[in-house]
Amino acid sequence: xxxxxxxxxxxxxxxxxxxxxxxxxxxxxxxxxxxxxxxxxxxxxxxxxxxxxxxxxxxxxxxxxxxxxxxxxxxxxxxxxxxxxxxxxxxxxxxxxxxxxxxxxxxxxxxxxxxxxxxxxxxxxxxxxxxxxxxxxxxxxxxxxxxxxxxxxxxxxxxxxxxxxxxxxxxxxxxxxxxxxxxxxxxxxxxxxxxxxxxxxxxxxxxxxxxxxxxxxxxxxxxxxxxxxxxxxxxxxxxxxxxxxxxxxxxxxxxxxxxxxxxxxxxxxxxxxxxxxxxxxxxxxxxxxxxxxxxxxxxxxxxxxxxxxxxxxxxxxxxxxxxxxxxxxxxxxxxxxxxxxxxxxxxxxxxxxxxxxxxxxxxxxxxxxxxxxx
Ligand code: COA
Numbered sequence: 001x002x003x004x005x006x007x008x009x010x011x012x013x014x015x016x017x018x019x020x021x022x023x024x025x026x027x028x029x030x031x032x033x034x035x036x037x038x039x040x041x042x043x044x045x046x047x048x049x050x051x052x053x054x055x056x057x058x059x060x061x062x063x064x065x066x067x068x069x070x071x072x073x074x075x076x077x078x079x080x081x082x083x084x085x086x087x088x089x090x091x092x093x094x095x096x097x098x099x100x101x102x103x104x105x106x107x108x109x110x111x112x113x114x115x116x117x118x119x120x121x122x123x124x125x126x127x128x129x130x131x132x133x134x135x136x137x138x139x140x141x142x143x144x145x146x147x148x149x150x151x152x153x154x155x156x157x158x159x160x161x162x163x164x165x166x167x168x169x170x171x172x173x174x175x176x177x178x179x180x181x182x183x184x185x186x187x188x189x190x191x192x193x194x195x196x197x198x199x200x201x202x203x204x205x206x207x208x209x210x211x212x213x214x215x216x217x218x219x220x221x222x223x224x225x226x227x228x229x230x231x232x233x234x235x236x237x238x239x240x241x242x243x244x245x246x247x248x249x250x251x252x253x254x255x256x257x258x259x260x261x262x263x264x265x266x267x268x269x270x271x272x273x274x275x276x277x278x279x280x281x282x283x284x285x286x287x288x289x290x291x292x293x294x295x296x297x298x299x300x301x302x303x304x305x306x307x308x309x310x311x312x313x314x315x316x317x318x319x320x321x322x323x324x325x326x327x328x329x330x331x332x333x334x335x336x337x338x339x340x341x342x343x344x345x346x347x348x349x350x351x352x353x354x355x356x357x358x359x360x361x362x363x364x365x366x367x368x369x370x371x372x373x374x
Contacts, residue, residue, distance in 0.1 A: 004167035005213035006221040006370060008113065009342035010106025012099045012183075012205040013329075016072040020055040020065055020199065027053045027198055029078035034193075051195060058199040063302025067202030067330035069187045070095065081192040083185075096129045097138040099205035100181040104143060107179065107207040112217035118209070120169065120178035121149035124162035126333040126361070127189050128153065131242060139181060147175070155236070156298055156360025157228070158182060158334035159206065163356075163368050164226035166210040177211035182335040189238060191258040200300075201259070202330035206338035213373070221345070221370035224353070227281040228366040231273065235262045236361035270359055271304060275311040277365045278357055282312075285369055287353060289313045292321075293372075294344070294354035299326035299336030312355075320344075334358060350374040 031050040041047035058064060069075060074084030088094060093101070100123060108114060121143070123136035128151055136149035154161040159182045166178035186201035213222050239256040282288070295312060297305045305324060309317040323344040325336070332339065337358045348354065352372045359365040 001171055002173055003213040004170040004210050004223045005216055005373070006163075006208055006223060007211050007216045007218075008107040008109070008111030008209040009338060010103040010108075010110065010207045011339050011342050012102040012106075014068045014070050014203050016069050017066050018069055018072050018075065020058050022076060023199060024053045024055050024058070026076040026078055026081075027192070027195060030081055030193060033078050053195040053198065061301075062199060063324065063327055064199055064330045065327045069203045070185060071187070075187060075192055083187045085188070093142055094129050094135060094138060095185065096123070096125070096135045096183040096205075097142055099183040099185075100135070100139045100207065101142045103183070103205040103207035104139065104179050104181055107209045111209045111211070111220075113177070113209060113211070115144045117211070118143070118145045118177050118179055119147035119175035120166065121145055122152055122162045122166060122178060122180045123149070123183065124152040124154070124158035124180055124334060125182050125184055126153065126155045126158060127185065129185075135183070136181070145179075154230075154334075154364050154366070155362055156300070156331075156333045156336070157358045157362065157364035157366045159208070159338050160226070160356060160358045160366025160368055161228050161364070163208060163210060163223070164228050164366060167223045167226055170210055170212055176215070177209060179207055179209055181205065181207045182333075182338060184333045184335045186331065186333055189259045191255060194255070196263065197259065197261060200331050202332050204329055204332040204335045204339060206335040206342065208338055216373070219372070219374045221354075221372055224369040224371055225281065225285045226366070226368050227277065228364070229273075229277055230362045230364045233269065233363045235265045235269065236260070236363075267304065270363055271307055273363060274308055274357065274359045274365050278308070278312050278355065278367055281367045281369065282355070287369060291353050292355055293348055293352040295322045296337045296341040296344070296354065296356045297322065298358040298360065299324060299329065299340060300331045300360065302326060308357075333360070345372075348372040348374075
């Protein structure tokens with residue numbers, strides 16, 4: 001058996017930024033258009049008037065201040081309200097693959113590795129750009145990796161579930177190393193016309209290289225243990241899928257073809273699930289709260305993370321103990337905890353332990369206990 005380790009991470013960040021101010025201006029212009037267009041039905045009581053969004057609400061409810069997106073022109077056009085992406089030819093790289101390759105190249109460079117050192121690519125994300133061939137196989141080809149590749153979808157928990165799958169294969173010796181890649185184009189599944197959630201998501205791609213600890217070229221994080229859990233829930237759901245065309249009114253622009261959530265219920269149900277999951281994972285590995293130098297949590301909501309941090313450590317964590325990136329990136333689904341890990345882990349000292357945890361739709365929760373080796 002080999003000891004698996006995280007030896008490199010990389011983040012691809014799209015250049016375009018949408019601030020809360022820009023977002024709210026566009027949304028409120030859309031509201032005016034909608035209400036004017038539906039004035040008659042609104043006054044007849046058959047259509048509900050839409051209400052304005054507000055910057056104050058967004059920051060207070062979520063902690064999000066801005067988000068990076070692949071395209072902002074369509075999102076900020078009140079007559080469009082979704083990203084506008086060009087149609088790519090089948091013989092050019094798909095968008096997810098392009099984002100994933102950028103993040104993967106950074107992870108390989110940090111680890112001092114090349115494509116020749118990698119045996120497996122897992123593309124783990126909330127949405128796949130197409131049904132097949134797997135985006136992971138396309139990334140494998142673009143990077144020039146031999147071996148095999150496959151896609152995984154466990155929504156917001158995709159990264160930690162991917163890390164567990166990769167770490168287990170490294171541990172058993174069936175592979176030398178794996179890239180777990182999380183390209184998230186959340187702007188395309190977000191309903192920008194719904195004020196309850198229009199501020200939630202952003203786009204990004206992350207990559208994590210997992211290899212044998214004894215083969216690491218430099219400072220790295222030993223993977224001490226991983227744990228995944230799922231429990232079915234409809235409170236975060238997207239009904240889009242390949243059966244769409246075959247169903248009555250299947251091709252209509254329906255609200256449930258995008259991300260839907262019952263945010264309050266998610267709060268109430270996911271918080272205890274995650275807190276108990278982390279506590280049990282720590283306990284079965286003999287890890288006490290005082291042993292943890294850092295928590296890299298899923299980046300959905302600041303209040304949620306504050307709550308989990310307090311539960312796990314038994315006190316309010318100092319900001320550096322539980323770094324948030326959601327103020328700059330918003331919720332980037334599976335990539336969020338890996339952005340936090342990638343940006344805020346270099347300063348840990350030899351022997352310091354930490355925990356990566358992602359959670360979300362499914363419900364799903366995955367945690368990875370790591371120890372710094374400098
Ligand atoms: N601007 C102004 N007011 C808004 C608004 C907006 N953009 N969106 C909602 N409101 C209003 C609501 O209509 C509601 O008004 P009411 O009290 O008169 O009914 C009030 O603000 C509170 O809305 P609510 O939806 O209960 O807010 P919240 O505090 O639950 O925050 C979320 C909303 C989405 C930020 C929060 O529920 C959340 O983060 N949930 C978990 C998210 C998560 O982790 N999801 C996983 C996705 S992978």
